[in-house]
Amino acid sequence: MSAPAPVPGCDDDRLARVALSYLTEPGNVRVNALAAEIGSVTLLEHLEEKLGPDSLDTRSRQGALRPERALAAAAKLGLRFVVPGDDEWPPALDDLARADHLHERGGVPLGLWVRGPARLDDLCSGPSVSVVGSRSATTYGTDQAAGLAHGAAAAGCAVVSGAAFGIDQAAHRGALSARGRTVAVLACGADRVYPQAHADLIGHLAAEHAVVSESPPGFSPTRIRFLSRNRLIAGLTRGTVVVEAAYRSGALNTANWAGRLGRPLMAVPGPVTSSLSAGAHELVRTGQAVLVTRPEHVLEVIGAAGEHLVEEPRDPDRPRDLLTPRQRQVLDAVPVVRAAAADSIARTAGIRITDVRGALDRLETAGLVERCGSAWRLAARSAQQEVLSS
Amino acid sequence: MSAPAPVPGCDDDRLARVALSYLTEPGNVRVNALAAEIGSVTLLEHLEEKLGPDSLDTRSRQGALRPERALAAAAKLGLRFVVPGDDEWPPALDDLARADHLHERGGVPLGLWVRGPARLDDLCSGPSVSVVGSRSATTYGTDQAAGLAHGAAAAGCAVVSGAAFGIDQAAHRGALSARGRTVAVLACGADRVYPQAHADLIGHLAAEHAVVSESPPGFSPTRIRFLSRNRLIAGLTRGTVVVEAAYRSGALNTANWAGRLGRPLMAVPGPVTSSLSAGAHELVRTGQAVLVTRPEHVLEVIGAAGEHLVEEPRDPDRPRDLLTPRQRQVLDAVPVVRAAAADSIARTAGIRITDVRGALDRLETAGLVERCGSAWRLAARSAQQEVLSS
Numbered sequence: 001m002s003a004p005a006p007v008p009g010c011d012d013d014r015l016a017r018v019a020l021s022y023l024t025e026p027g028n029v030r031v032n033a034l035a036a037e038i039g040s041v042t043l044l045e046h047l048e049e050k051l052g053p054d055s056l057d058t059r060s061r062q063g064a065l066r067p068e069r070a071l072a073a074a075a076k077l078g079l080r081f082v083v084p085g086d087d088e089w090p091p092a093l094d095d096l097a098r099a100d101h102l103h104e105r106g107g108v109p110l111g112l113w114v115r116g117p118a119r120l121d122d123l124c125s126g127p128s129v130s131v132v133g134s135r136s137a138t139t140y141g142t143d144q145a146a147g148l149a150h151g152a153a154a155a156g157c158a159v160v161s162g163a164a165f166g167i168d169q170a171a172h173r174g175a176l177s178a179r180g181r182t183v184a185v186l187a188c189g190a191d192r193v194y195p196q197a198h199a200d201l202i203g204h205l206a207a208e209h210a211v212v213s214e215s216p217p218g219f220s221p222t223r224i225r226f227l228s229r230n231r232l233i234a235g236l237t238r239g240t241v242v243v244e245a246a247y248r249s250g251a252l253n254t255a256n257w258a259g260r261l262g263r264p265l266m267a268v269p270g271p272v273t274s275s276l277s278a279g280a281h282e283l284v285r286t287g288q289a290v291l292v293t294r295p296e297h298v299l300e301v302i303g304a305a306g307e308h309l310v311e312e313p314r315d316p317d318r319p320r321d322l323l324t325p326r327q328r329q330v331l332d333a334v335p336v337v338r339a340a341a342a343d344s345i346a347r348t349a350g351i352r353i354t355d356v357r358g359a360l361d362r363l364e365t366a367g368l369v370e371r372c373g374s375a376w377r378l379a380a381r382s383a384q385q386e387v388l389s390s
Numbered sequence: 391m392s393a394p395a396p397v398p399g400c401d402d403d404r405l406a407r408v409a410l411s412y413l414t415e416p417g418n419v420r421v422n423a424l425a426a427e428i429g430s431v432t433l434l435e436h437l438e439e440k441l442g443p444d445s446l447d448t449r450s451r452q453g454a455l456r457p458e459r460a461l462a463a464a465a466k467l468g469l470r471f472v473v474p475g476d477d478e479w480p481p482a483l484d485d486l487a488r489a490d491h492l493h494e495r496g497g498v499p500l501g502l503w504v505r506g507p508a509r510l511d512d513l514c515s516g517p518s519v520s521v522v523g524s525r526s527a528t529t530y531g532t533d534q535a536a537g538l539a540h541g542a543a544a545a546g547c548a549v550v551s552g553a554a555f556g557i558d559q560a561a562h563r564g565a566l567s568a569r570g571r572t573v574a575v576l577a578c579g580a581d582r583v584y585p586q587a588h589a590d591l592i593g594h595l596a597a598e599h600a601v602v603s604e605s606p607p608g609f610s611p612t613r614i615r616f617l618s619r620n621r622l623i624a625g626l627t628r629g630t631v632v633v634e635a636a637y638r639s640g641a642l643n644t645a646n647w648a649g650r651l652g653r654p655l656m657a658v659p660g661p662v663t664s665s666l667s668a669g670a671h672e673l674v675r676t677g678q679a680v681l682v683t684r685p686e687h688v689l690e691v692i693g694a695a696g697e698h699l700v701e702e703p704r705d706p707d708r709p710r711d712l713l714t715p716r717q718r719q720v721l722d723a724v725p726v727v728r729a730a731a732a733d734s735i736a737r738t739a740g741i742r743i744t745d746v747r748g749a750l751d752r753l754e755t756a757g758l759v760e761r762c763g764s765a766w767r768l769a770a771r772s773a774q775q776e777v778l779s780s
Contacts, residue, residue, distance in 0.1 A: 025738060057734045144662060194727060220725030222738065227722075248708075269659035269671060272534060272683040281659060284674060284681045291675040293662040332617075335610030337584060344447045348415060348612065 015067040016040035017083050017110040022063030023047055026214035027228025032107025063216055074217050077191045082120060083111040090124040093235045099260040105228045109214045115190045116210035123183060127302050128158040130233045132251040133167025133243035134276050141167060141244030141276060144268050146174030148241060151295020153180020160237050163198050167243045172201060186213045187221040187229040194221050230254040239264040239302040241292060245279030252279050264301045265289040319366050330359035331368055339375030405457040406430035407473050407500040412453030413437055416604035417618025422497025453606055464607050467581040472510060473501040480514040483625045489650040495618045499604045505580045506600035513573060517692050518548040520623045522641040523557025523633035524666050531557060531634030531666060534658050536564030538631060541685020543570020550575065550627050553588050557633045562591060576603045577611040577619040584611050620644040629654040629692040631682060635669030642669050654691045655679040709756050720749040721758055729765030
């Protein structure tokens, strides 16, 4: 018979979860489900029996057998371990318990290793968005990612992404340029830097914001850990934006998680000729993602109802907008090429000839029509363009 | 009391409709409704009383008073007048009777002046699509329009557009390059050429395909006639594709008609940075249009159910696709940066060490992992890219 499950967040539970995070891979569906079902302490006892100390490498054995020490060592590196029940625990992640798993990964993480001053619960209390996309993004893509992240962050929205080249990096850059909040979720230990080229970025995020990982300090990135990480990026935020993604980009794995979590998915269009936009276009075409082109669109999707309503876009007023209805009626009846007499225009427009004459004079002054002898036609091509567009 | 409405398509009706098309502007909602309600002959009598011969210019008076002559003169120009009830009448246009009017234009046309060998009823018996967009299109836009029209026409789909610069011209060019069927609907008389620069194109369409107008021969293009014309472009086809359109492009007027007619609307995405794609993006974002990037997408939307199903797009196989599930499991547990010993990889993957050794050798041969002394890690960045993408 198993011991009663301890209260989540209490010391026994936290230490057991530390040990489990050393013993098991992140996103292990069965482990995560059992931790909630039978409690972390009981689960740890079962696992230790099954494994036996010799089946572990040194680091994992140390972490599993001496979780207090592991926590202390992590603290020296500036890392804390946030578990369900803690004030800082982001409730948004609990939705992972109900989401179908993907590539055998899933479930609520045992805990999150966090480096940085930002509190995860604050992060999730307000609007938040993850911005993901290709590592090998184009300048167009990174400009779009940075622009959306900047606009969202400037409006008080927290940004979440990975720390990879391309879209991830641009998303953080955009949020930082707006002095906004931004968080990186890593596939390696939160004390580590991958890729090396982003040491400064990751260091800055750890100093000013937050760097998060499901894997213990020192752990290396593996594909398993990237796939598990993606569910946290989607799970931590109210919505996910895919900026540039080829048909098989890892970003589509994050997008898939947003769908499983019932969180809105957005995609930024690009040239049809760019294979890097093909994945984003497919998400929109198949109705999985909403098309977004401006930060306002993102805020409207993730914001509370009516919180951010996008204004009907429109071009600046044109001369036509400044006409009276009567003048427009006359203008609409003026021929484009061959000039027509005022009385013929009057018939076409169905307006009395006297009114038409007055209107034509004003339209001439506005540069919209021109006189050819006693007849009239539309003026310069520029004016025609406008008259012919509705 | 009014005379009994004559059978549509009979001589009295045809001649009355000829006269009415000289007396009234195309897309006149009231006239079009009355022609169906009380019959064209009765409607003509009423109008003639109301107008009186002096209220007309010479050409209109001639056409109205001598419709037989007008038909004969039109025939000399190679034009025929197709009316409801004729074998050639495209039934698709009858939906206009039920569509709300727009900018005071609407209704089933009194008849269509047609120049060219193509029969309008054939045109509408199979799949058909209208391709519309900006006059001042970019090369990107015209390439997309020509490509979609080519692919659709090559699959036996008839293409319909205007005759303007930019997208219209590219749509015809694309259809012609596939030796497909394509039709131009004009805002001026079908005997006339607007814009002049497209004299060759319009001449070729008139010789090999069809040029259509609601206005009688010789009539000039006006805004009223462009707006009325747009409803025919949408009405003649099973669906409409908007390729490049600014927020206030006339193409959006045609798109609006497709919506009123309950015909599917499609839009081609482009760079967010191009104001010419803003209208198309807005149609998709607001759910009015489906995003399309390839002819197959268009054919799927307008084709009969299941007639054209788009295959799940996918990139060519990658080395990873050629691995056994076991080999993949091992690969997914190999660290990206710091090499790990085989037994540590075995633990991460949860596979027996003996199996892991065999798998690692094969992965090394495949160039996916590399040996560092007795330890292993992922190989070249190219391989990592692929392993890290899902």
